[in-house]
Amino acid sequence: MESDAQLLNAVAIVLRKLREERNFSQEYLAAEADLSRSMIDKIERRKRLPSLPVLIKIAGAFGMSASELVKRIEIDLNK
C-alpha cells in the first residue's frame, strides 16, 4: 500500500518547512490559500492529506506551482 503514513509525514514536513521559512503563521497561510486554519493545522499534524485543489491553493500561497510543491514532497518521501 506504499503506506499513507509516509505520505502524511512528507506532506506535513514540507508544508511546515515552507511556512516557517517564510515566517507565515498558520492563520495567514490559511487566508492566503483560502483554506481554514484547521485544515493547515491538520495537514501539519498528519491528520489530513490535502486534495489536489488544496495542493494547488497552498502552492499558490507559497508562490510556486503545484508540481514544484509535489516535487518537494517526493524528494522528502525518498529520504
Next chain:
Amino acid sequence: MESDAQLLNAVAIVLRKLREERNFSQEYLAAEADLSRSMIDKIERRKRLPSLPVLIKIAGAFGMSASELVKRIEIDLNK
C-alpha cells in the same frame, strides 16, 4: 475558487491522453495503479478528482513521478 470544473477537465484530458498513448485499457491501468476501474472511468469522465495518493499511484503506473503528472495537468490548465 479557480473553478474545479477546469481542474476536473484538465485531469481528465491528461489521464486519457496518457492512457491512450500507451494503449492501456482502463482495466489494465486500474490494475497497475491498484485502483478500481470505476475510479479511472470517473476521473476520465470528470466525475471525480483524484486525491494525492491516487495521483501518485497513477503516475507510477505510467512510469513517471507525481510531480511530472501534475506538471502536465498544469500545462493543460493554462491552455
Next chain:
DNA sequence: TTGTAGACTAATGTCGACG
C-alpha cells in the same frame, strides 16, 4: 500562535451491476 477535538458537510473511492 498553535494543538487538539467534536460535529458536521462534502467529496473521494469501492463494488457490483447493466447495456
Next chain:
DNA sequence: CCGTCGACATTAGTCTACA
C-alpha cells in the same frame, strides 16, 4: 472495452471552541 449508476464506506475540509 467502455459509459453509467446506485449503494456504500472512507476521507477531506469547515466551523467552533478551549487549553
